[in-house]
Amino acid sequence: MEIILSSPRGFCAGVVRAIEIVELCLQKFRPPIYVKHEIVHNPYVVKALEEKGAITVDTVEEIPPNSTVVFSAHGSPPDDFQKAHDRNLRVIDATCPLVTRVHNEAIKYNSEGKRVILVGHRGHAEVNGTMGQAPMALVDDTGPAELPNWDSDTPVAILTQTTLSVDDTARAVSKIQNRFTDALVRNDLCYATTNRQEAVKKLAEQVDMVLVIGAQNSSNCNRLREVAERHGVPAYLVNSAEDLKDEWLADIMKVGITSGASTPEVLVDQVISKLKPNKISTLNVIEEDVTFVLPQEFRK
Ligand code: SF4
Structure with a gap:
Protein backbone atom coordinates (compact mmCIF):
# COMPACT_ATOMS: atom_id res chain seq x y z
CA MET A 1 0.00 0.00 0.00
CA CYS A 96 -8.49 33.16 16.64
CA PRO A 97 -7.77 36.60 15.15
CA LEU A 98 -9.59 35.51 11.98
CA VAL A 99 -12.74 34.88 14.03
CA THR A 100 -12.31 38.22 15.79
CA ARG A 101 -12.22 39.82 12.34
CA VAL A 102 -15.70 38.39 11.63
CA HIS A 103 -16.93 39.73 14.99
CA ASN A 104 -15.62 43.18 14.08
CA GLU A 105 -17.27 43.03 10.66
CA ALA A 106 -20.62 42.17 12.27
CA ILE A 107 -20.36 45.14 14.64
CA LYS A 108 -19.22 47.51 11.86
CA TYR A 109 -21.89 46.63 9.29
CA ASN A 110 -24.63 46.63 11.88
CA SER A 111 -23.58 50.10 13.04
CA GLU A 112 -23.61 51.27 9.40
CA GLY A 113 -27.27 50.25 9.10
CA LYS A 114 -26.88 47.04 7.12
CA ARG A 115 -28.76 43.88 8.06
CA VAL A 116 -26.21 41.14 8.75
CA ILE A 117 -26.61 37.58 7.47
CA LEU A 118 -24.25 34.91 8.81
CA VAL A 119 -23.80 31.71 6.80
CA GLY A 120 -22.94 28.93 9.25
CA HIS A 121 -24.03 25.94 11.33
CA ARG A 122 -26.55 26.62 14.08
CA GLY A 123 -25.19 25.62 17.49
CA HIS A 124 -21.49 25.63 16.51
CA ALA A 125 -19.39 27.46 19.12
CA GLU A 126 -18.05 29.93 16.56
CA VAL A 127 -21.56 30.76 15.32
CA ASN A 128 -22.76 31.31 18.91
CA GLY A 129 -19.88 33.71 19.50
CA THR A 130 -20.42 35.64 16.27
CA MET A 131 -24.20 35.87 16.69
CA GLY A 132 -23.71 37.50 20.08
CA GLN A 133 -21.85 40.46 18.55
CA ALA A 134 -24.78 42.14 16.80
CA PRO A 135 -28.31 41.35 15.58
CA MET A 136 -28.11 39.02 12.59
CA ALA A 137 -29.91 36.25 10.72
CA LEU A 138 -28.36 32.80 10.34
CA VAL A 139 -28.51 30.92 7.04
CA ASP A 140 -27.40 27.30 6.99
CA ASP A 141 -24.93 26.59 4.20
CA THR A 142 -26.13 23.05 3.53
CA GLY A 143 -29.91 22.73 3.77
CA PRO A 144 -32.44 24.58 1.63
CA ALA A 145 -31.44 28.14 2.50
CA GLU A 146 -34.24 29.77 4.50
CA LEU A 147 -33.67 33.44 3.81
CA PRO A 148 -34.85 36.29 6.01
CA ASN A 149 -38.19 37.78 5.08
CA TRP A 150 -36.78 41.29 4.48
CA ASP A 151 -37.50 43.61 1.52
CA SER A 152 -35.37 42.66 -1.47
CA ASP A 153 -33.65 46.09 -1.51
CA THR A 154 -32.57 45.82 2.15
CA PRO A 155 -28.82 46.56 2.39
CA VAL A 156 -27.27 43.34 3.71
CA ALA A 157 -23.78 42.24 4.67
CA ILE A 158 -23.06 38.52 4.23
CA LEU A 159 -20.56 37.03 6.69
CA THR A 160 -19.58 33.39 7.08
CA GLN A 161 -18.33 30.96 9.67
CA THR A 162 -14.60 30.48 9.00
CA THR A 163 -14.59 26.70 8.63
CA LEU A 164 -17.32 25.91 6.09
CA SER A 165 -17.13 24.10 2.77
CA VAL A 166 -15.84 26.51 0.13
CA ASP A 167 -18.31 25.19 -2.47
CA ASP A 168 -21.39 25.05 -0.19
CA THR A 169 -20.65 28.57 1.01
CA ALA A 170 -20.42 29.89 -2.54
CA ARG A 171 -23.83 28.33 -3.30
CA ALA A 172 -25.44 29.77 -0.15
CA VAL A 173 -23.97 33.23 -0.81
CA SER A 174 -25.20 33.14 -4.39
CA LYS A 175 -28.77 32.37 -3.21
CA ILE A 176 -28.63 35.31 -0.81
CA GLN A 177 -27.30 37.62 -3.55
CA ASN A 178 -30.14 36.54 -5.84
CA ARG A 179 -32.66 37.47 -3.16
CA PHE A 180 -31.13 40.77 -2.00
CA THR A 181 -30.03 43.29 -4.62
CA ASP A 182 -27.83 45.33 -2.26
CA ALA A 183 -25.63 42.60 -0.76
CA LEU A 184 -22.06 43.08 0.37
CA VAL A 185 -20.15 39.78 0.58
CA ARG A 186 -17.21 39.17 2.90
CA ASN A 187 -15.00 36.18 2.29
CA ASP A 188 -14.57 34.97 5.87
CA LEU A 189 -13.53 31.37 5.16
CA CYS A 190 -10.09 31.25 6.71
CA TYR A 191 -6.88 30.45 4.86
CA ALA A 192 -6.49 27.11 6.69
CA THR A 193 -9.97 25.92 5.72
CA THR A 194 -9.56 27.01 2.11
CA ASN A 195 -6.06 25.58 1.69
CA ARG A 196 -6.83 22.19 3.26
CA GLN A 197 -9.92 21.78 1.08
CA GLU A 198 -8.00 22.80 -2.05
CA ALA A 199 -5.29 20.27 -1.21
CA VAL A 200 -7.72 17.42 -0.51
CA LYS A 201 -9.43 17.96 -3.88
CA LYS A 202 -6.07 17.40 -5.60
CA LEU A 203 -5.33 14.48 -3.30
CA ALA A 204 -8.63 12.77 -4.16
CA GLU A 205 -7.61 12.71 -7.85
CA GLN A 206 -4.58 10.56 -7.03
CA VAL A 207 -5.80 8.00 -4.47
CA ASP A 208 -8.38 5.22 -3.97
CA MET A 209 -9.53 6.44 -0.58
CA VAL A 210 -9.04 9.43 1.75
CA LEU A 211 -8.64 9.31 5.50
CA VAL A 212 -9.23 12.55 7.37
CA ILE A 213 -7.66 12.43 10.80
CA GLY A 214 -9.50 14.54 13.37
CA ALA A 215 -12.40 14.90 15.75
CA GLN A 216 -16.02 14.16 14.89
CA ASN A 217 -17.09 17.57 16.26
CA SER A 218 -14.54 19.50 14.20
CA SER A 219 -16.27 21.50 11.48
CA ASN A 220 -13.23 21.73 9.22
CA CYS A 221 -12.53 17.97 9.53
CA ASN A 222 -16.09 17.10 8.51
CA ARG A 223 -15.88 19.46 5.56
CA LEU A 224 -12.60 17.83 4.42
CA ARG A 225 -14.26 14.41 4.44
CA GLU A 226 -17.23 15.71 2.45
CA VAL A 227 -15.00 17.46 -0.10
CA ALA A 228 -12.96 14.28 -0.67
CA GLU A 229 -16.11 12.20 -1.07
CA ARG A 230 -17.61 14.67 -3.56
CA HIS A 231 -14.44 14.33 -5.59
CA GLY A 232 -15.13 10.68 -6.18
CA VAL A 233 -13.42 8.60 -3.51
CA PRO A 234 -14.61 6.97 -0.29
CA ALA A 235 -13.57 9.16 2.63
CA TYR A 236 -13.60 8.50 6.37
CA LEU A 237 -13.09 10.77 9.37
CA VAL A 238 -11.19 9.01 12.15
CA ASN A 239 -10.09 10.32 15.53
CA SER A 240 -7.11 8.00 15.68
CA ALA A 241 -5.59 4.75 14.41
CA GLU A 242 -7.99 2.79 16.63
CA ASP A 243 -10.95 3.87 14.49
CA LEU A 244 -9.59 2.30 11.28
CA LYS A 245 -11.70 -0.56 9.92
CA ASP A 246 -10.20 -3.44 7.91
CA GLU A 247 -13.10 -3.51 5.45
CA TRP A 248 -12.31 0.07 4.36
CA LEU A 249 -8.85 -1.03 3.24
CA ALA A 250 -9.73 -4.10 1.18
CA ASP A 251 -8.47 -3.66 -2.44
CA ILE A 252 -7.13 -0.16 -1.66
CA MET A 253 -3.71 0.49 -3.19
CA LYS A 254 -3.30 4.23 -2.53
CA VAL A 255 -4.52 5.95 0.62
CA GLY A 256 -4.61 9.73 0.84
CA ILE A 257 -4.28 11.25 4.30
CA THR A 258 -5.14 14.72 5.48
CA SER A 259 -5.99 16.18 8.88
CA GLY A 260 -8.01 19.09 10.19
CA ALA A 261 -6.75 22.37 11.57
CA SER A 262 -7.08 21.11 15.16
CA THR A 263 -5.43 17.68 14.66
CA PRO A 264 -1.94 17.12 16.09
CA GLU A 265 0.52 15.41 13.72
CA VAL A 266 1.15 12.60 16.22
CA LEU A 267 -2.31 11.20 15.37
CA VAL A 268 -1.39 11.15 11.67
CA ASP A 269 1.87 9.35 12.53
CA GLN A 270 -0.06 6.71 14.48
CA VAL A 271 -2.40 6.04 11.54
CA ILE A 272 0.60 5.71 9.19
CA SER A 273 2.25 3.23 11.59
CA LYS A 274 -0.88 1.12 11.72
CA LEU A 275 -1.28 1.03 7.93
CA LYS A 276 2.35 -0.09 7.40
CA PRO A 277 2.69 1.36 3.87
CA ASN A 278 5.42 0.35 1.39
CA LYS A 279 5.79 3.92 0.23
CA ILE A 280 4.94 7.39 1.61
CA SER A 281 4.99 10.60 -0.38
CA THR A 282 3.65 14.13 0.11
CA LEU A 283 1.46 16.09 -2.26
CA ASN A 284 2.47 19.73 -1.73
CA VAL A 285 -0.35 21.95 -2.94
CA ILE A 286 0.02 25.24 -1.04
CA GLU A 287 2.77 26.61 1.22
CA GLU A 288 1.61 28.25 4.47
CA ASP A 289 3.58 30.68 6.61
CA VAL A 290 0.86 32.28 8.75
CA THR A 291 1.50 33.05 12.42
CA PHE A 292 -0.47 35.12 14.93
CA VAL A 293 0.85 37.22 17.79
CA LEU A 294 0.01 36.20 21.34
CA PRO A 295 -2.37 38.24 23.51
CA GLN A 296 -0.91 41.29 25.25
CA GLU A 297 -0.45 39.37 28.55
CA PHE A 298 2.21 37.15 26.96
CA ARG A 299 4.05 39.53 24.71
CA LYS A 300 7.60 40.15 25.83
S1 SF4 B 1 -9.41 27.04 11.43
FE1 SF4 B 1 -7.66 27.94 12.49
S2 SF4 B 1 -7.03 29.77 11.31
FE2 SF4 B 1 -9.10 29.14 10.67
S3 SF4 B 1 -10.42 30.43 11.94
FE3 SF4 B 1 -10.24 28.44 12.98
S4 SF4 B 1 -8.51 28.72 14.40
FE4 SF4 B 1 -8.44 30.42 12.92
Whole structure:
Protein backbone atom coordinates (compact mmCIF):
# COMPACT_ATOMS: atom_id res chain seq x y z
CA MET A 1 0.00 0.00 0.00
CA GLU A 2 1.09 3.54 -0.77
CA ILE A 3 0.23 6.59 1.32
CA ILE A 4 0.07 10.12 -0.07
CA LEU A 5 0.03 12.85 2.56
CA SER A 6 -1.79 16.06 1.79
CA SER A 7 0.00 19.33 2.40
CA PRO A 8 -1.04 21.56 4.01
CA ARG A 9 -2.78 19.56 6.73
CA GLY A 10 -3.05 19.72 10.51
CA PHE A 11 -2.62 22.61 12.89
CA CYS A 12 -3.42 26.13 11.69
CA ALA A 13 -1.95 29.28 13.21
CA GLY A 14 -5.08 29.91 15.32
CA VAL A 15 -4.88 26.49 16.93
CA VAL A 16 -1.13 26.75 17.60
CA ARG A 17 -1.77 30.10 19.28
CA ALA A 18 -4.70 28.83 21.38
CA ILE A 19 -2.77 25.83 22.71
CA GLU A 20 0.25 28.01 23.48
CA ILE A 21 -1.98 30.44 25.39
CA VAL A 22 -3.26 27.66 27.69
CA GLU A 23 0.28 26.37 28.24
CA LEU A 24 1.56 29.86 29.05
CA CYS A 25 -1.35 30.40 31.45
CA LEU A 26 -0.52 27.15 33.24
CA GLN A 27 3.08 28.34 33.65
CA LYS A 28 2.33 31.93 34.58
CA PHE A 29 -0.79 31.60 36.74
CA ARG A 30 -0.46 27.96 37.93
CA PRO A 31 -3.19 25.30 37.75
CA PRO A 32 -6.07 25.05 37.76
CA ILE A 33 -6.68 27.10 34.62
CA TYR A 34 -10.25 26.92 33.35
CA VAL A 35 -10.94 26.69 29.62
CA LYS A 36 -14.39 27.67 28.39
CA HIS A 37 -15.39 25.25 25.66
CA GLU A 38 -12.82 22.77 24.30
CA ILE A 39 -9.83 24.99 23.53
CA VAL A 40 -9.86 23.45 20.03
CA HIS A 41 -12.05 20.63 18.75
CA ASN A 42 -9.72 17.70 19.37
CA PRO A 43 -9.99 15.34 22.37
CA TYR A 44 -6.27 14.43 22.26
CA VAL A 45 -5.28 18.09 22.60
CA VAL A 46 -7.88 18.75 25.29
CA LYS A 47 -6.78 15.70 27.34
CA ALA A 48 -3.08 16.63 27.08
CA LEU A 49 -3.82 20.10 28.48
CA GLU A 50 -6.11 18.71 31.19
CA GLU A 51 -3.26 16.44 32.33
CA LYS A 52 -1.20 19.61 32.88
CA GLY A 53 -3.93 21.25 34.96
CA ALA A 54 -6.46 22.76 32.58
CA ILE A 55 -10.14 22.21 33.36
CA THR A 56 -12.55 22.38 30.41
CA VAL A 57 -16.04 23.70 31.16
CA ASP A 58 -19.03 24.47 28.96
CA THR A 59 -20.23 27.65 30.68
CA VAL A 60 -18.80 30.56 32.63
CA GLU A 61 -21.19 29.73 35.50
CA GLU A 62 -19.18 26.55 36.24
CA ILE A 63 -16.01 28.52 37.02
CA PRO A 64 -15.28 29.45 40.65
CA PRO A 65 -15.05 33.23 41.24
CA ASN A 66 -11.57 34.82 41.08
CA SER A 67 -10.18 32.05 38.80
CA THR A 68 -8.31 32.36 35.52
CA VAL A 69 -10.14 31.28 32.36
CA VAL A 70 -9.07 30.95 28.74
CA PHE A 71 -11.85 31.51 26.21
CA SER A 72 -11.49 29.05 23.32
CA ALA A 73 -10.28 29.71 19.77
CA HIS A 74 -13.85 29.62 18.44
CA GLY A 75 -14.74 33.00 19.93
CA SER A 76 -17.22 33.99 22.61
CA PRO A 77 -20.27 36.28 22.80
CA PRO A 78 -20.00 39.52 24.82
CA ASP A 79 -22.40 37.98 27.40
CA ASP A 80 -19.69 35.52 28.42
CA PHE A 81 -17.20 38.35 29.01
CA GLN A 82 -19.79 40.12 31.14
CA LYS A 83 -20.51 36.98 33.18
CA ALA A 84 -16.76 36.49 33.68
CA HIS A 85 -16.43 40.09 34.85
CA ASP A 86 -19.31 39.55 37.31
CA ARG A 87 -17.44 36.55 38.78
CA ASN A 88 -14.18 38.49 38.96
CA LEU A 89 -12.44 36.08 36.58
CA ARG A 90 -9.17 36.83 34.86
CA VAL A 91 -10.00 36.21 31.18
CA ILE A 92 -7.37 35.36 28.61
CA ASP A 93 -9.00 35.39 25.19
CA ALA A 94 -7.69 32.74 22.75
CA THR A 95 -10.18 33.61 20.01
CA CYS A 96 -8.49 33.16 16.64
CA PRO A 97 -7.77 36.60 15.15
CA LEU A 98 -9.59 35.51 11.98
CA VAL A 99 -12.74 34.88 14.03
CA THR A 100 -12.31 38.22 15.79
CA ARG A 101 -12.22 39.82 12.34
CA VAL A 102 -15.70 38.39 11.63
CA HIS A 103 -16.93 39.73 14.99
CA ASN A 104 -15.62 43.18 14.08
CA GLU A 105 -17.27 43.03 10.66
CA ALA A 106 -20.62 42.17 12.27
CA ILE A 107 -20.36 45.14 14.64
CA LYS A 108 -19.22 47.51 11.86
CA TYR A 109 -21.89 46.63 9.29
CA ASN A 110 -24.63 46.63 11.88
CA SER A 111 -23.58 50.10 13.04
CA GLU A 112 -23.61 51.27 9.40
CA GLY A 113 -27.27 50.25 9.10
CA LYS A 114 -26.88 47.04 7.12
CA ARG A 115 -28.76 43.88 8.06
CA VAL A 116 -26.21 41.14 8.75
CA ILE A 117 -26.61 37.58 7.47
CA LEU A 118 -24.25 34.91 8.81
CA VAL A 119 -23.80 31.71 6.80
CA GLY A 120 -22.94 28.93 9.25
CA HIS A 121 -24.03 25.94 11.33
CA ARG A 122 -26.55 26.62 14.08
CA GLY A 123 -25.19 25.62 17.49
CA HIS A 124 -21.49 25.63 16.51
CA ALA A 125 -19.39 27.46 19.12
CA GLU A 126 -18.05 29.93 16.56
CA VAL A 127 -21.56 30.76 15.32
CA ASN A 128 -22.76 31.31 18.91
CA GLY A 129 -19.88 33.71 19.50
CA THR A 130 -20.42 35.64 16.27
CA MET A 131 -24.20 35.87 16.69
CA GLY A 132 -23.71 37.50 20.08
CA GLN A 133 -21.85 40.46 18.55
CA ALA A 134 -24.78 42.14 16.80
CA PRO A 135 -28.31 41.35 15.58
CA MET A 136 -28.11 39.02 12.59
CA ALA A 137 -29.91 36.25 10.72
CA LEU A 138 -28.36 32.80 10.34
CA VAL A 139 -28.51 30.92 7.04
CA ASP A 140 -27.40 27.30 6.99
CA ASP A 141 -24.93 26.59 4.20
CA THR A 142 -26.13 23.05 3.53
CA GLY A 143 -29.91 22.73 3.77
CA PRO A 144 -32.44 24.58 1.63
CA ALA A 145 -31.44 28.14 2.50
CA GLU A 146 -34.24 29.77 4.50
CA LEU A 147 -33.67 33.44 3.81
CA PRO A 148 -34.85 36.29 6.01
CA ASN A 149 -38.19 37.78 5.08
CA TRP A 150 -36.78 41.29 4.48
CA ASP A 151 -37.50 43.61 1.52
CA SER A 152 -35.37 42.66 -1.47
CA ASP A 153 -33.65 46.09 -1.51
CA THR A 154 -32.57 45.82 2.15
CA PRO A 155 -28.82 46.56 2.39
CA VAL A 156 -27.27 43.34 3.71
CA ALA A 157 -23.78 42.24 4.67
CA ILE A 158 -23.06 38.52 4.23
CA LEU A 159 -20.56 37.03 6.69
CA THR A 160 -19.58 33.39 7.08
CA GLN A 161 -18.33 30.96 9.67
CA THR A 162 -14.60 30.48 9.00
CA THR A 163 -14.59 26.70 8.63
CA LEU A 164 -17.32 25.91 6.09
CA SER A 165 -17.13 24.10 2.77
CA VAL A 166 -15.84 26.51 0.13
CA ASP A 167 -18.31 25.19 -2.47
CA ASP A 168 -21.39 25.05 -0.19
CA THR A 169 -20.65 28.57 1.01
CA ALA A 170 -20.42 29.89 -2.54
CA ARG A 171 -23.83 28.33 -3.30
CA ALA A 172 -25.44 29.77 -0.15
CA VAL A 173 -23.97 33.23 -0.81
CA SER A 174 -25.20 33.14 -4.39
CA LYS A 175 -28.77 32.37 -3.21
CA ILE A 176 -28.63 35.31 -0.81
CA GLN A 177 -27.30 37.62 -3.55
CA ASN A 178 -30.14 36.54 -5.84
CA ARG A 179 -32.66 37.47 -3.16
CA PHE A 180 -31.13 40.77 -2.00
CA THR A 181 -30.03 43.29 -4.62
CA ASP A 182 -27.83 45.33 -2.26
CA ALA A 183 -25.63 42.60 -0.76
CA LEU A 184 -22.06 43.08 0.37
CA VAL A 185 -20.15 39.78 0.58
CA ARG A 186 -17.21 39.17 2.90
CA ASN A 187 -15.00 36.18 2.29
CA ASP A 188 -14.57 34.97 5.87
CA LEU A 189 -13.53 31.37 5.16
CA CYS A 190 -10.09 31.25 6.71
CA TYR A 191 -6.88 30.45 4.86
CA ALA A 192 -6.49 27.11 6.69
CA THR A 193 -9.97 25.92 5.72
CA THR A 194 -9.56 27.01 2.11
CA ASN A 195 -6.06 25.58 1.69
CA ARG A 196 -6.83 22.19 3.26
CA GLN A 197 -9.92 21.78 1.08
CA GLU A 198 -8.00 22.80 -2.05
CA ALA A 199 -5.29 20.27 -1.21
CA VAL A 200 -7.72 17.42 -0.51
CA LYS A 201 -9.43 17.96 -3.88
CA LYS A 202 -6.07 17.40 -5.60
CA LEU A 203 -5.33 14.48 -3.30
CA ALA A 204 -8.63 12.77 -4.16
CA GLU A 205 -7.61 12.71 -7.85
CA GLN A 206 -4.58 10.56 -7.03
CA VAL A 207 -5.80 8.00 -4.47
CA ASP A 208 -8.38 5.22 -3.97
CA MET A 209 -9.53 6.44 -0.58
CA VAL A 210 -9.04 9.43 1.75
CA LEU A 211 -8.64 9.31 5.50
CA VAL A 212 -9.23 12.55 7.37
CA ILE A 213 -7.66 12.43 10.80
CA GLY A 214 -9.50 14.54 13.37
CA ALA A 215 -12.40 14.90 15.75
CA GLN A 216 -16.02 14.16 14.89
CA ASN A 217 -17.09 17.57 16.26
CA SER A 218 -14.54 19.50 14.20
CA SER A 219 -16.27 21.50 11.48
CA ASN A 220 -13.23 21.73 9.22
CA CYS A 221 -12.53 17.97 9.53
CA ASN A 222 -16.09 17.10 8.51
CA ARG A 223 -15.88 19.46 5.56
CA LEU A 224 -12.60 17.83 4.42
CA ARG A 225 -14.26 14.41 4.44
CA GLU A 226 -17.23 15.71 2.45
CA VAL A 227 -15.00 17.46 -0.10
CA ALA A 228 -12.96 14.28 -0.67
CA GLU A 229 -16.11 12.20 -1.07
CA ARG A 230 -17.61 14.67 -3.56
CA HIS A 231 -14.44 14.33 -5.59
CA GLY A 232 -15.13 10.68 -6.18
CA VAL A 233 -13.42 8.60 -3.51
CA PRO A 234 -14.61 6.97 -0.29
CA ALA A 235 -13.57 9.16 2.63
CA TYR A 236 -13.60 8.50 6.37
CA LEU A 237 -13.09 10.77 9.37
CA VAL A 238 -11.19 9.01 12.15
CA ASN A 239 -10.09 10.32 15.53
CA SER A 240 -7.11 8.00 15.68
CA ALA A 241 -5.59 4.75 14.41
CA GLU A 242 -7.99 2.79 16.63
CA ASP A 243 -10.95 3.87 14.49
CA LEU A 244 -9.59 2.30 11.28
CA LYS A 245 -11.70 -0.56 9.92
CA ASP A 246 -10.20 -3.44 7.91
CA GLU A 247 -13.10 -3.51 5.45
CA TRP A 248 -12.31 0.07 4.36
CA LEU A 249 -8.85 -1.03 3.24
CA ALA A 250 -9.73 -4.10 1.18
CA ASP A 251 -8.47 -3.66 -2.44
CA ILE A 252 -7.13 -0.16 -1.66
CA MET A 253 -3.71 0.49 -3.19
CA LYS A 254 -3.30 4.23 -2.53
CA VAL A 255 -4.52 5.95 0.62
CA GLY A 256 -4.61 9.73 0.84
CA ILE A 257 -4.28 11.25 4.30
CA THR A 258 -5.14 14.72 5.48
CA SER A 259 -5.99 16.18 8.88
CA GLY A 260 -8.01 19.09 10.19
CA ALA A 261 -6.75 22.37 11.57
CA SER A 262 -7.08 21.11 15.16
CA THR A 263 -5.43 17.68 14.66
CA PRO A 264 -1.94 17.12 16.09
CA GLU A 265 0.52 15.41 13.72
CA VAL A 266 1.15 12.60 16.22
CA LEU A 267 -2.31 11.20 15.37
CA VAL A 268 -1.39 11.15 11.67
CA ASP A 269 1.87 9.35 12.53
CA GLN A 270 -0.06 6.71 14.48
CA VAL A 271 -2.40 6.04 11.54
CA ILE A 272 0.60 5.71 9.19
CA SER A 273 2.25 3.23 11.59
CA LYS A 274 -0.88 1.12 11.72
CA LEU A 275 -1.28 1.03 7.93
CA LYS A 276 2.35 -0.09 7.40
CA PRO A 277 2.69 1.36 3.87
CA ASN A 278 5.42 0.35 1.39
CA LYS A 279 5.79 3.92 0.23
CA ILE A 280 4.94 7.39 1.61
CA SER A 281 4.99 10.60 -0.38
CA THR A 282 3.65 14.13 0.11
CA LEU A 283 1.46 16.09 -2.26
CA ASN A 284 2.47 19.73 -1.73
CA VAL A 285 -0.35 21.95 -2.94
CA ILE A 286 0.02 25.24 -1.04
CA GLU A 287 2.77 26.61 1.22
CA GLU A 288 1.61 28.25 4.47
CA ASP A 289 3.58 30.68 6.61
CA VAL A 290 0.86 32.28 8.75
CA THR A 291 1.50 33.05 12.42
CA PHE A 292 -0.47 35.12 14.93
CA VAL A 293 0.85 37.22 17.79
CA LEU A 294 0.01 36.20 21.34
CA PRO A 295 -2.37 38.24 23.51
CA GLN A 296 -0.91 41.29 25.25
CA GLU A 297 -0.45 39.37 28.55
CA PHE A 298 2.21 37.15 26.96
CA ARG A 299 4.05 39.53 24.71
CA LYS A 300 7.60 40.15 25.83
S1 SF4 B 1 -9.41 27.04 11.43
FE1 SF4 B 1 -9.10 29.14 10.67
S2 SF4 B 1 -10.42 30.43 11.94
FE2 SF4 B 1 -10.24 28.44 12.98
S3 SF4 B 1 -8.51 28.72 14.40
FE3 SF4 B 1 -7.66 27.94 12.49
S4 SF4 B 1 -7.03 29.77 11.31
FE4 SF4 B 1 -8.44 30.42 12.92
